[in-house]
Amino acid sequence: MPDTKSFHMSPEEFRRQGYAVIDWIADYFARVEDFPVLSRASPGEIRSQLPQAAPQAGEAFETILGDVERVILPGITHWQSPNFYAYFPANASGPAILGDLLSSGLGVQGMLWSTSPACTELETQVLDWLVPMLGLPERFLSSGSGGGVIHDSASSAVLCALLAGRERATQFHSNRHGCDGRLIAYCSTQTHSSVEKAAKIAGIGAENLRQIEVDENFAMRPQALARQIAADEAAGLTPFFVCATVGTTSSNAIDPVRALARVCRQSNLWLHVDAAMCGTAALCPEFRSLHDGVEFADSYCFNPHKWMFTNFDCDCFYVADRKHLIQTLSVLPEYLRNQATESGAVIDYRDWQVPLGRRFRALKLWFVIRHYGIEGLRHHVREHVRLAQEFAGWVRNDERFELAAPAPLNLVCFRLRQGDAANQALLNALNASGDLYLTHTKLDGKLTLRLCVGQTNTEARHVQAAWRRVLEETARLAG
Amino acid sequence: MPDTKSFHMSPEEFRRQGYAVIDWIADYFARVEDFPVLSRASPGEIRSQLPQAAPQAGEAFETILGDVERVILPGITHWQSPNFYAYFPANASGPAILGDLLSSGLGVQGMLWSTSPACTELETQVLDWLVPMLGLPERFLSSGSGGGVIHDSASSAVLCALLAGRERATQFHSNRHGCDGRLIAYCSTQTHSSVEKAAKIAGIGAENLRQIEVDENFAMRPQALARQIAADEAAGLTPFFVCATVGTTSSNAIDPVRALARVCRQSNLWLHVDAAMCGTAALCPEFRSLHDGVEFADSYCFNPHKWMFTNFDCDCFYVADRKHLIQTLSVLPEYLRNQATESGAVIDYRDWQVPLGRRFRALKLWFVIRHYGIEGLRHHVREHVRLAQEFAGWVRNDERFELAAPAPLNLVCFRLRQGDAANQALLNALNASGDLYLTHTKLDGKLTLRLCVGQTNTEARHVQAAWRRVLEETARLAG
Numbered sequence: 004m005p006d007t008k009s010f011h012m013s014p015e016e017f018r019r020q021g022y023a024v025i026d027w028i029a030d031y032f033a034r035v036e037d038f039p040v041l042s043r044a045s046p047g048e049i050r051s052q053l054p055q056a057a058p059q060a061g062e063a064f065e066t067i068l069g070d071v072e073r074v075i076l077p078g079i080t081h082w083q084s085p086n087f088y089a090y091f092p093a094n095a096s097g098p099a100i101l102g103d104l105l106s107s108g109l110g111v112q113g114m115l116w117s118t119s120p121a122c123t124e125l126e127t128q129v130l131d132w133l134v135p136m137l138g139l140p141e142r143f144l145s146s147g148s149g150g151g152v153i154h155d156s157a158s159s160a161v162l163c164a165l166l167a168g169r170e171r172a173t174q175f176h177s178n179r180h181g182c183d184g185r186l187i188a189y190c191s192t193q194t195h196s197s198v199e200k201a202a203k204i205a206g207i208g209a210e211n212l213r214q215i216e217v218d219e220n221f222a223m224r225p226q227a228l229a230r231q232i233a234a235d236e237a238a239g240l241t242p243f244f245v246c247a248t249v250g251t252t253s254s255n256a257i258d259p260v261r262a263l264a265r266v267c268r269q270s271n272l273w274l275h276v277d278a279a280m281c282g283t284a285a286l287c288p289e290f291r292s293l294h295d296g297v298e299f300a301d302s303y304c305f306n307p308h309k310w311m312f313t314n315f316d317c318d319c320f321y322v323a324d325r326k327h328l329i330q331t332l333s334v335l336p337e338y339l340r341n342q343a344t345e346s347g348a349v350i351d352y353r354d355w356q357v358p359l360g361r362r363f364r365a366l367k368l369w370f371v372i373r374h375y376g377i378e379g380l381r382h383h384v385r386e387h388v389r390l391a392q393e394f395a396g397w398v399r400n401d402e403r404f405e406l407a408a409p410a411p412l413n414l415v416c417f418r419l420r421q422g423d424a425a426n427q428a429l430l431n432a433l434n435a436s437g438d439l440y441l442t443h444t445k446l447d448g449k450l451t452l453r454l455c456v457g458q459t460n461t462e463a464r465h466v467q468a469a470w471r472r473v474l475e476e477t478a479r480l481a482g
Numbered sequence: 483m484p485d486t487k488s489f490h491m492s493p494e495e496f497r498r499q500g501y502a503v504i505d506w507i508a509d510y511f512a513r514v515e516d517f518p519v520l521s522r523a524s525p526g527e528i529r530s531q532l533p534q535a536a537p538q539a540g541e542a543f544e545t546i547l548g549d550v551e552r553v554i555l556p557g558i559t560h561w562q563s564p565n566f567y568a569y570f571p572a573n574a575s576g577p578a579i580l581g582d583l584l585s586s587g588l589g590v591q592g593m594l595w596s597t598s599p600a601c602t603e604l605e606t607q608v609l610d611w612l613v614p615m616l617g618l619p620e621r622f623l624s625s626g627s628g629g630g631v632i633h634d635s636a637s638s639a640v641l642c643a644l645l646a647g648r649e650r651a652t653q654f655h656s657n658r659h660g661c662d663g664r665l666i667a668y669c670s671t672q673t674h675s676s677v678e679k680a681a682k683i684a685g686i687g688a689e690n691l692r693q694i695e696v697d698e699n700f701a702m703r704p705q706a707l708a709r710q711i712a713a714d715e716a717a718g719l720t721p722f723f724v725c726a727t728v729g730t731t732s733s734n735a736i737d738p739v740r741a742l743a744r745v746c747r748q749s750n751l752w753l754h755v756d757a758a759m760c761g762t763a764a765l766c767p768e769f770r771s772l773h774d775g776v777e778f779a780d781s782y783c784f785n786p787h788k789w790m791f792t793n794f795d796c797d798c799f800y801v802a803d804r805k806h807l808i809q810t811l812s813v814l815p816e817y818l819r820n821q822a823t824e825s826g827a828v829i830d831y832r833d834w835q836v837p838l839g840r841r842f843r844a845l846k847l848w849f850v851i852r853h854y855g856i857e858g859l860r861h862h863v864r865e866h867v868r869l870a871q872e873f874a875g876w877v878r879n880d881e882r883f884e885l886a887a888p889a890p891l892n893l894v895c896f897r898l899r900q901g902d903a904a905n906q907a908l909l910n911a912l913n914a915s916g917d918l919y920l921t922h923t924k925l926d927g928k929l930t931l932r933l934c935v936g937q938t939n940t941e942a943r944h945v946q947a948a949w950r951r952v953l954e955e956t957a958r959l960a961g
Contacts, residue, residue, distance in 0.1 A: 107583065
């Protein structure tokens with residue numbers, strides 16, 4: 004007799020507990036403003052409340068969910084709070100969460116087309132939809148030589164771009180024989196740290212990543228790039244890759260993509276455009292000039308998991324010529340061979356990314372785009388920009404403060420004119436209050452506060468309260 | 483007046499539609515056996531049913547969920563079917579799906595400890611729990627010099643292991659100046675393709691990855707490894723990394739980790755143990771010898787998203803000495819600096835992985851371990867092994883068939899004695915029937931069918947039916 008004992012959750016129990024978790028999340032949204040935005044847990048505090056060892060016997064689901072409330076919640080920094088202005092937005096939404104839930108429930112692996120055709124085809128189609136939605140060039144469409152794919156993050160996207168550029172430059176020699184220490188990549192002093200990480204990972208080396216100087220708006224200087232490339236070429240090195248940024252993490256600086264592309268073309272360098280922070284803004288025609296020159300890029304990414312209401316992870320990565328990317332990352336062992344792949348009629352996304360496995364991430368993006376429609380997405384992006392601009396205006400009109408950088412979109416970099424100590428004290432006081440959460444950067448060597456408006460439920464009243472709290476703490480620290 | 487128009491899903495609408503998605507998934511589990519396991523969609527078929535462009539106006543959630551049923555479902559290969567025996571199991575479960583749902587709802591970024599202390603601390607604790615659960619060495623515990631982290635996949639884990647090994651061998655020279663084409667890595671002819679992919683990505687080069695010969699059980703020969711290392715050293719090259727496998731994808735071959743470790747220690751090579759497929763079996767004391775010698779490994783991974791009822795993505799990656807990994811992957815720009823990080827009292831998992839961002843993946847693993855308890859997990863793993871062994875016995879007792887490799891656990895590699903054409907015909911017939919889904923490999927140059935028992939709801943009746951279908955199709959093809 005087979006043993007029919009089972010520890011699995013029955014479909015009926017799943018239904019009951021599933022409702023409970025849905026309720027928990029709906030209630031969480033309703034009360035999220037009641038929590039201090041930045042967790043007040045001290046190091047080790049959450050861990051000390053967890054048992055030393057895993058349980059021998061299973062526990063009731065109610066007990067587990069109770070521990071989420073009791074143990075986990077105090078250790079949460081509330082990225083979904085409308086008072087979260089730190090780092091970058093990670094704005095989730097109902098349709099995204101439910102699309103992702105469906106992905107978990109279907110539990111498919113999308114590594115190959117054949118392992119779930121819908122997983123690949125929906126992804127291709129939704130990424131094609133986004134091309135005209137963002138005013139991106141047609142060469143990124145899958146119907147031509149290009150195409151899009153969902154990565155976990157812009158870090159992974161820039162790594163893959165760097166790799167494809169590396170292999171294009173060496174004619175796949177480095178894939179076979181390794182790097183030789185002579186390949187040179189370029190970014191600016193303001194480029195995200197993920198590019199340095201990618202240069203290390205890819206065997207290029209951090210010292211072979213040149214950080215080009217920026218102008219007064221923190222945007223890369225094309226002339227300086229051209230000079231450095233010429234110097235490296237003269238030294239017998241091999242320039243191969245440039246990363247331009249549309250909206251730096253530090254200050255939303257926008258590199259002059261068109262001018263940089265011209266420089267890249269002269270030396271046949273791969274141009275990657277990282278629009279992780281700001282690409283979403285191009286949904287609105289009035290912000291579409293952000294993408295000026297992107298038609299000359301070899302690759303591009305933006306993050307719906309930042310500013311397009313799609314929960315992490317969802318970075319959209321495009322290439323103008325997919326064959327370089329695929330040839331760079333493709334390895335085909337016998338156990339993955341199949342007729343569809345060999346027919347050449349399908350996309351196998353495992354060859355477009357670092358991991359082999361992949362979940363059905365297109366579902367959440369599809370749900371978001373369909374729930375909001377282009378119109379709804381535009382509305383909320385415009386509203387975020389409007390609120391940030393309002394905040395920037397208040398800063399501009401208060402002589403104790405200064406804007407530390409242009410605020411082209413939804414990020415405001417500002418500081419007290421009194422210097423670093425005053426700004427650090429202000430930042431600490433605001434974050435300790437729990438009323439809001441800001442982070443900092445350094446611009447022109449000075450400590451600068453960053454306020455990024457982009458959470459799903461951030462409204463005018465929240466941004467007004469943020470400014471009121473800035474003024475209150477400023478007055479208190481001055482007094 | 484602020485514009486208060488909103489396109490967001492209200493908490494009440496979220497609750498209502500959330501119930502609907504939970505119901506959809508519960509119903510899906512109940513009817514999953516009714517679908518052909520391998521999708522019958524032809525290339526482009528799913529895509530052709532999707533609109534050419536994104537909608538301008540938002541759509542009702544009911545419409546979207548209706549399209550999941552109508553458009554998406556026919557393009558799904560049912561990894562959650564109890565009749566899925568292909569590739570590897572990707573066995574999800576109720577508690578995992580609900581833990582993951584909670585992660586989506588909380589929407590936190592766990593890149594730094596401070597960006598949600600609970601996200602980091604729960605992960606550290608649960609990964610520490612797993613060390614004694616699997617009989618892993620104490621040096622992998624976070625309380626000593628080691629520690630564990632959740633990666634998306636074993637591909638990413640082996641890449642990070644390779645990088646840490648690369649930097650240990652070059653004293654961080656390659657991170658700064660790039661690779662030099664002289665670093666040599668080792669695996670076997672049976673090692674997963676992710677190691678070759680990692681060698682390409684990391685600037686090592688595929689031709690500098692030596693594929694060592696295997697014995698009659700498809701396990702790496704330590705003597706052959708030692709000889710190759712000596713030859714490479716004699717040639718002035720720099721051996722630095724070995725990947726051993728506990729359960730190859732192709733045939734579940736188990737490399738002799740203890741003997742390989744001895745070879746690695748002689749030349750100070752980084753030893754990574756990839757137990758993605760089979761590590762879970764070590765939950766049961768009777769299978770714990772799988773991990774013999776792992777106490778000498780520098781790193782190790784196994785995949786709860788394969789065989790431990792945790793939906794993708796969840797690979798557990800351990801290092802014996804975390805400082806190499808962290809120093810390899812750490813980049814600290816100003817905008818990520820914070821007091822907790824500078825205190826040195828906390829873990830920032832962004833330095834343990836390729837991407838910067840990370841979702842709260844520990845929740846689903848915590849839910850699974852607590853729901854099942856060690857006892858429940860063991861029960862189901864034992865049951866899967868028992869069913870696979872029963873199947874292997876039927877193969878062994880039918881003279882038309884042969885086992886193509888030892889079946890130590892839950893994977894049976896078998897074939898008709900008649901040769902490749904017969905086996906291909908059998909495989910095609912079985913998969914086309916929709917009743918079950920198997921994949922293939924080549925062993926000793928011969929086409930071989932793989933039957934991997936590990937789906938959550940696979941019971942004795944399913945495996946019995948699988949064998950019955952094999953016999954029926956064999957008879958039909960012979961007739």
